Amino acid sequence: MANSLVKLIKLNNLQYNPNRDPQVYRRTVKAPFRIQALLDGEGEARCALRDEKGGALAEAVVKLPGTFTHELSFATPGVRLVTLTVEQSSQKFSQDLRLDVLERAWVG
Numbered sequence: 001m002a003n004s005l006v007k008l009i010k011l012n013n014l015q016y017n018p019n020r021d022p023q024v025y026r027r028t029v030k031a032p033f034r035i036q037a038l039l040d041g042e043g044e045a046r047c048a049l050r051d052e053k054g055g056a057l058a059e060a061v062v063k064l065p066g067t068f069t070h071e072l073s074f075a076t077p078g079v080r081l082v083t084l085t086v087e088q089s090s091q092k093f094s095q096d097l098r099l100d101v102l103e104r105a106w107v108g
Contacts, residue, residue, distance in 0.1 A: 005045065005091045009084065010036040016097065026100040032071040033099050037084060040065050045088040052081045064088070077103040 009016040011025050012034050027033055039045055039062055047068040049057040058070040074080060080099040085092070
């Protein structure tokens with residue numbers, strides 16, 4: 001993430017790393033995913049979360065430096081792909097996030 005606009009992305013209060021075991025990010029049906037983007041700079045930035053079809057899940061304008069935070073949950077199990085986009089004048093940042101939704105919690 002060599003972008004001065006986005007300092008850190010957190011998923012479920014953990015630093016997001018696409019190479020990490022996805023088990024640490026998984027949630028069960030109706031359990032919320034917490035997505036945060038810690039932003040740096042001056043002025044304002046437009047933040048958006050979009051689903052795999054491009055539909056808007058959340059949009060906000062954040063004063064910099066600041067944090068974009070959104071929680072979302074799903075009613076059915078499966079794998080969802082959401083895209084976090086942050087834009088400020090000439091800078092643009094985009095990150096795909098894989099959200100795994102389990103039917104029920106693992107036992108053990």
